[in-house]
Amino acid sequence: xxxPVHSGEPVVQLDGIDKEFxxxxxxxxxxxxxxxxxxxxxxxxxxxxxxxxxQIVYGVHSPTRGTLSINGEQLRLRHPKDALRxxxxxxxxxxxxxxxxxxxENICFGDLPCRAGIVRWRDLDRRADAALSQVDVExxxxxRQLVGSLGLASQQLVSIARALAQGARVxxxxxxxxxxxxxxxxxxxEVIDRLRSEGRAVAFISQRxxxxxxxxxxxxxxxxxxxxxxxxxxxxxxxxxxYLMAGAVGATGPERVDAKADDRNMEVLSVEGLPLPGSVxxxxxxxxCGEVLGLAGLAGSGTSxxxxxxxxxxxxxxxxxxxxxxxxxxWPIRRRIGAGMGYLSGNRQAEGLVLGQTIEFNLTLALxxxxxxxxxxxxxxxxxxxxxxxxxxxxxxxxxxxAVALSGGNQQKVVVGRWLLAGTRLWLLxxxxxxxxxxxxxxxxxxxxxxxxxxxGALVTSxxxxxxxxxxxxxxxxxxGQLVAQVDPxxxxxxxxxxxxxxxxxxx
Amino acid sequence: MTTSxxxxxxxxxxxxxxxxxxxxxxxxxxxLLRKLHGLVGGFLGAAIVLVLLVVLLTSTESSFLTFGNLKxxxxxxxxxxxxxxxxxFVMISSGFDLSIGAMMAVSEVLLWExxxxxxxxxxxxxxxxxxxxxxxxxxxxxxxxxxxVNFFVATLGSMTLFYxxxxxxxxxxxxxxxxxxxxxIGYGDILGVPVPIAIVLVALxxxxxxxxxxxxxxxxxxxxxxxxxxxxxxxxxRWVVMSVYGIAGLxxxxxxxxxxxRLGAASPTDGSSIALISGAAVLLGGTSLFGGVGGLAGTxxxxxxxxxxxxxxxxxxxxxxxxxxxTGGVLIGAILLARYQGRGQHVH
Ligand SMILES: Nc1ncnc2c1ncn2[C@@H]1O[C@H](COP(=O)(O)OP(=O)(O)OP(=O)(O)O)[C@@H](O)[C@H]1O
Ligand SMILES: [Mg+2]
Numbered sequence: 001x002x003x004p005v006h007s008g009e010p011v012v013q014l015d016g017i018d019k020e021f022x023x024x025x026x027x028x029x030x031x032x033x034x035x036x037x038x039x040x041x042x043x044x045x046x047x048x049x050x051x052x053x054x055q056i057v058y059g060v061h062s063p064t065r066g067t068l069s070i071n072g073e074q075l076r077l078r079h080p081k082d083a084l085r086x087x088x089x090x091x092x093x094x095x096x097x098x099x100x101x102x103x104x105e106n107i108c109f110g111d112l113p114c115r116a117g118i119v120r121w122r123d124l125d126r127r128a129d130a131a132l133s134q135v136d137v138e139x140x141x142x143x144r145q146l147v148g149s150l151g152l153a154s155q156q157l158v159s160i161a162r163a164l165a166q167g168a169r170v171x172x173x174x175x176x177x178x179x180x181x182x183x184x185x186x187x188x189x190e191v192i193d194r195l196r197s198e199g200r201a202v203a204f205i206s207q208r209x210x211x212x213x214x215x216x217x218x219x220x221x222x223x224x225x226x227x228x229x230x231x232x233x234x235x236x237x238x239x240x241x242x243y244l245m246a247g248a249v250g251a252t253g254p255e256r257v258d259a260k261a262d263d264r265n266m267e268v269l270s271v272e273g274l275p276l277p278g279s280v281x282x283x284x285x286x287x288x289c290g291e292v293l294g295l296a297g298l299a300g301s302g303t304s305x306x307x308x309x310x311x312x313x314x315x316x317x318x319x320x321x322x323x324x325x326x327x328x329x330x331w332p333i334r335r336r337i338g339a340g341m342g343y344l345s346g347n348r349q350a351e352g353l354v355l356g357q358t359i360e361f362n363l364t365l366a367l368x369x370x371x372x373x374x375x376x377x378x379x380x381x382x383x384x385x386x387x388x389x390x391x392x393x394x395x396x397x398x399x400x401x402x403a404v405a406l407s408g409g410n411q412q413k414v415v416v417g418r419w420l421l422a423g424t425r426l427w428l429l430x431x432x433x434x435x436x437x438x439x440x441x442x443x444x445x446x447x448x449x450x451x452x453x454x455x456x457g458a459l460v461t462s463x464x465x466x467x468x469x470x471x472x473x474x475x476x477x478x479x480x481g482q483l484v485a486q487v488d489p490x491x492x493x494x495x496x497x498x499x500x501x502x503x504x505x506x507x508x
Numbered sequence: 509m510t511t512s513x514x515x516x517x518x519x520x521x522x523x524x525x526x527x528x529x530x531x532x533x534x535x536x537x538x539x540l541l542r543k544l545h546g547l548v549g550g551f552l553g554a555a556i557v558l559v560l561l562v563v564l565l566t567s568t569e570s571s572f573l574t575f576g577n578l579k580x581x582x583x584x585x586x587x588x589x590x591x592x593x594x595x596x597f598v599m600i601s602s603g604f605d606l607s608i609g610a611m612m613a614v615s616e617v618l619l620w621e622x623x624x625x626x627x628x629x630x631x632x633x634x635x636x637x638x639x640x641x642x643x644x645x646x647x648x649x650x651x652x653x654x655x656x657v658n659f660f661v662a663t664l665g666s667m668t669l670f671y672x673x674x675x676x677x678x679x680x681x682x683x684x685x686x687x688x689x690x691x692x693i694g695y696g697d698i699l700g701v702p703v704p705i706a707i708v709l710v711a712l713x714x715x716x717x718x719x720x721x722x723x724x725x726x727x728x729x730x731x732x733x734x735x736x737x738x739x740x741x742x743x744x745x746r747w748v749v750m751s752v753y754g755i756a757g758l759x760x761x762x763x764x765x766x767x768x769x770r771l772g773a774a775s776p777t778d779g780s781s782i783a784l785i786s787g788a789a790v791l792l793g794g795t796s797l798f799g800g801v802g803g804l805a806g807t808x809x810x811x812x813x814x815x816x817x818x819x820x821x822x823x824x825x826x827x828x829x830x831x832x833x834x835t836g837g838v839l840i841g842a843i844l845l846a847r848y849q850g851r852g853q854h855v856h
Contacts, residue, residue: 313740337742351740354733356801365730368723369742371751375721418741 009072010035011170011201012057012088017066019052019225021405024396026052027225029066034170039192039202041212044222045245045437046409047395050205051093053222054172057203058090059083081110089168091176093205093408093435094349095159099148104128106147107162131165132157134191137183140300152179152347152431153299153463160188171195172203175408177211178435179346181298181463182498189214207409207437208464209238223247242438263289267322268457269426274309274319276302278481282319285476285483287426287457292449294472294489295461298501302481303461304346307428310459311343312336323426334369340425340456342366344415344432352415353403360385360399362414366422388417391447393440408435416444425456431463445471465494479503550794551806553845554813557792557838561816569823577819579702583770585815586704587612587763587779589808592786593715594759596807598659599790600719601752602732602799603652605644606663608786609779610670611760612767615640616774617674619765620685629687637761644757645750653749667783674776683774694769704766711759716804728752733800789814792842813842 010033019027027049034040034057042050055061056068059077067074070086077083080090097106104124105112113123128143135157147155156179163171173192177185185208192202192215206212212219219231221244229244266289273282283306287293295303308314310321312333321329323339331339345351353362363385368376385399392413394406403411412435419427427448433441449471452458462468468475469489477485477500485500565572582589591608598605615636622632647669651662696703719725730738731748739745760779767778793810795802817838821831 311740332744333739334742334744343740345740351734351736354730354737354800356733356796357729361726361729365726365737365741365743368726371724371727371743371748373718373722373724376723376726378721 010069011071012203013069013072014053014056014063015067015069017053017056017068018064019049019056019061020064025064025225027063030222030225030227032220032227034201034203036169036201037196037199038217039196039204039215041204041206041216041219042222043206043209043212043219043241043245044228046207046413046435046440047407048222048245049225050222051174051407054090054174054203054205055092057083057170058088058092058172060092084166084168087169088172089163089166089170090172091156091159091163091174093174093178095155097147097155097159097162099146101147102143103132103141103145103147103150103158104143106158107131107143107165109162111166127165128161131161134164135160135184135187137187138299151299151304153181153184156180157184160191164191168200170201170203174205175207175435176204177206177208179431179463182465182494183298183502185211207435207441209241209438210466212236212241213238221245245437246439263455264291265289268324268455269310269459270320270322271310272320274306274321275316276305276309276481278302280482283483287459289455289457290453291474292452292458292460292472294468294475295459295478296465296468296475296497296501297461297478300480301478301501303478304430305481306478307343307430307459307461311341311428313343337366337369337422340423341428342419342422342424342426343428344419344430346430346434346461348411348415348434352418353411355404356402358400358402359389359394359406359414362403363388363399363417363421366418384421388420391420392417392443409437409440412436413440413444420447420451424451425454427452427456427458427460429458429460431461433462433464433467441467465497469494469497477501550802551792551809554792554794554806554809554842557842557845558809558813558816561813561820561838565816565820565823569820572819572823577823579705581815581819582708583702583704585811585818586708587766588782588786588789588815589708589811590711590759590763590766591779591782592789592807592811593711593804594756595783595786595790596715596793596795596802596804597719597728597752597755599787599795599797600732600799600802601728601749602735602797603659603749603752604663604783604787604797605648605753605756605760606660606783607648607667607670608663608756608760609782610667610674611640611644611757612764612779612782613674613774613776614643614670615761615764616685616768616778617677617683617776619690619768620683620774621677623685623687629689633689633693633765636765637758640761640764641754641758644760645754647753648757649750649753652753653746671776671780678774678776680776682776684772685768685774686772690765690769691772692769693766694772704770707762707766711762712804712808715755719803724748724751729800731799785814786811788839788843792839814839 012034014030014032017027017030018025030053032053042053044050052061056063059080059082062076068077107128108124113120113127125143132141132143141150141154141157147158150158156176160176177188180188195202204215213236216236217233219236219241221228221241223245228247231240268287268289270286272284275282279302295306297303309316312331320327323341326339328336328339349355364381389397389399394410394413394417403414406414416432433444436444448458460468460472469492472489475487475489475497476483477487477497479501487497571577594608595605618636618639619632622635623629647666648663651657652659693703698706719728727738727743727748730741730743731745735745764778768774789810790807791797792813793802793806795806817835821834826834
């Protein structure tokens with residue numbers, strides 16, 4: 001690790017920033033600065049204003065009050081292009097990629113190598129490759145691939161590569177690791193260390209406190225739109241950060257409830273010979289009553305695909321899927337939901353939310369799926385919505401808030417809450433806590449366990465293996481579409497899981 | 509460029525130690541506009557244009573603000589209103605129905621055929637409405653929802669097809685349809701309300717109820733707002749799309765029945781421009797071409813703008829040649845205004 005290469009003057013300085021959206025103040029008197037050769041981490045609970053503050057730096061929003069100075073010059077940015085012209089590049093929380101263009105076109109977007117107006121595809125590929133190779137550990141992403149065909153983790157890598165390719169002196173990373181697996185995270189840490197030693201300035205947002213501890217030279221903690229505290233490198237511990245975020249010792253989530261012992265032998269879900277891309281013999285597994293089953297694997301291991309196949313989004317012709325003794329293999333999604341299945345996509349904006357509609361609309365979407373012509377039980381639903389918003393601490397608490405206006409973590413809580421409302425019994429959760437703050441994460445795992453204890457089960461994936469080990473009863477490890485091992489989280493370490501997932505230890 | 513005194517900033521931080529942010533009282537024009545916006549939703553621009561038009565016409569034409577004239581405006585535009593209800597459903601689901609006007613011609617000709625065959629006119633009307641729904645759902649709806657054909661291509665095709673069939677059946681001539689029931693639809697009263705206006709009210713109330721208060725309405729918004737999310741939440745997107753085009757077909761047929769009642773004739777070219785005009789009215793009313801947002805309240809305002817505008821150019825004696833120029837210009841202005849004030853709504 002390289003030490004900070006400070007050079008006194010801040011490159012970016014924010015003074016007394018206020019920001020209002022439609023009269024609601026989300027930032028209040030925030031000061032923030034960023035020096036060359038340092039990593040300045042910004043942390044805070046969901047909705048505390050981190051993304052908004054950084055969006056002011058990279059030209060998406062203008063502050064309502066307060067000033068932004070770049071290299072000592074006070075100015076106002078009107079567009080992310082303005083920011084880029086002044087050497088500020090960003091990886092926004094919601095990825096700004098064009099799904100119908102290739103990886104290379106996305107990486108060089110707005111700056112395609114041309115001669116006489118004609119794109120030079122060879123140069124384009126070369127530049128994209130150079131940027132990609134910095135972050136893509138497995139070399140799994142090809143420059144000519146369409147971005148839309150990539151998984152979320154790969155898309156995240158593409159947008160990081162894009163920011164790197166812009167060669168900016170200031171880099172703003174808004175939760176760049178939220179869907180990355182351990183290897184990609186480690187590689188990103190190396191890249192950031194290198195940028196720092198080159199004298200660039202990096203602002204970094206993450207809900208993963210490991211990231212903060214590993215990288216930050218300084219930490220600014222936001223709470224409800226104000227600076228709640230600042231820490232220097234030597235004082236940064238996960239406990240200190242979590243404490244400042246919440247203003248209290250972190251809640252540990254609801255009390256743990258387990259299913260009754262005599263229920264535990266009942267099978268909620270049993271799967272036999274289910275084909276997955278890359279698998280030879282198909283996947284066979286079962287979930288017992290009250291059980292939370294974790295699925296671990298690196299990018300491309302097939303865990304996300306497994307959940308989709310189980311939910312019926314992809315047709316399969318072989319293999320048996322039994323849910324509560326029903327053979328559901330041929331059932332359409334709406335019937336599976338009726339039987340108690342609920343699937344949470346890892347990509348909340350593309351496949352979860354109706355962004356132009358309210359929290360209430362989105363929370364009750366699965367509940368109201370049937371499309372009947374009689375009046376909705378609005379009172380009753382409003383009561384349930386209020387309960388779930390309270391349980392998950394969704395902010396702002398007004399159920400009429402539009403989903404677009406929510407912070408990333410709160411959007412994630414809404415898609416989780418949808419299945420709490422729908423009376424789900426078998427939970428298929430693809431990275432359910434992506435971008436959710438530590439406190440809410442404990443709450444979500446606790447709630448899922450509560451529901452599962454009443455006669456259901458859950459299958460959970462996460463890019464954060466540590467979190468899986470903490471929250472699951474059993475962990476299945478996948479590698480390239482094959483189920484390679486089953487481990488007991490109580491006695492297994494992260495390294496061992498990683499080695500299994502990477503195929504370094506032959507499957508037992 | 510803004511500057512703030514350092515002292516002020518310091519104070520704010522000091523006072524910002526722990527309490528959560530409190531909403532601040534404010535009383536500015538911006539605040540008022542925001543409240544208005546909250547009240548009328550995405551059609552503030554259209555509402556402003558409507559008010560301006562009404563004020564202008566009231567002050568220049570004494571005959572504008574009379575009961576007779578206003579009633580006349582509503583009656584003449586009743587087919588447009590009904591068609592716009594169907595179009596609102598389709599556009600919320602992020603589609604468009606170019607064939608909705610052709611459906612008017614189809615329904616008039618069907619009505620003529622049924623009456624020729626001696627079917628009682630009440631039954632004939634019911635059959636025509638049913639046919640409108642089924643044709644909309646099974647032709648446009650199936651093409652778009654089941655076979656995944658782009659809505660523009662699908663409904664352009666069905667529009668051409670419908671007009672073609674109508675021409676074949678009628679040899680391109682206007683046929684007389686007359687029955688007691690039909691003329692009371694065109695010119696009768698229910699409780700003092702002219703029947704076409706009563707039909708419009710029923711369509712608006714029925715449509716509004718379905719969109720706002722039922723789970724079917726929710727599914728229409730969901731399919732328009734994010735089709736994949738809707739599918740993963742268990743919504744049968746095919747059924748929704750088929751129903752929505754069915755509703756559009758039903759509305760087209762109903763508008764055709766009104767026109768047949770008013771004109772006493774089945775015209776094979778009826779409704780040839782109403783699809784685009786109703787689309788413009790729905791857009792003016794704040795429903796997006798990309799779907800997922802909007803509603804009938806806005807559509808009412810949008811249709812009224814177009815209706816009052818049409819009435820105005822007539823009252824003011826604008827020459828026929830200039831009517832299109834004036835109407836088009838005002839529409840473009842209104843849409844720009846609607847867009848401008850809608851900008852604050854979305855991020856990026
Ligand atoms: N475009 C917008 N319109 C209205 N309110 C907004 C908008 N963008 C953000 N907000 C509000 O501002 C507050 C701060 O949001 P922000 O996205 O900055 O939070 P965050 O700290 O990044 O949270 P997260 O960890 O969940 O990403 C939230 O309450 C959010 O609802
Ligand atoms: Mg954020």
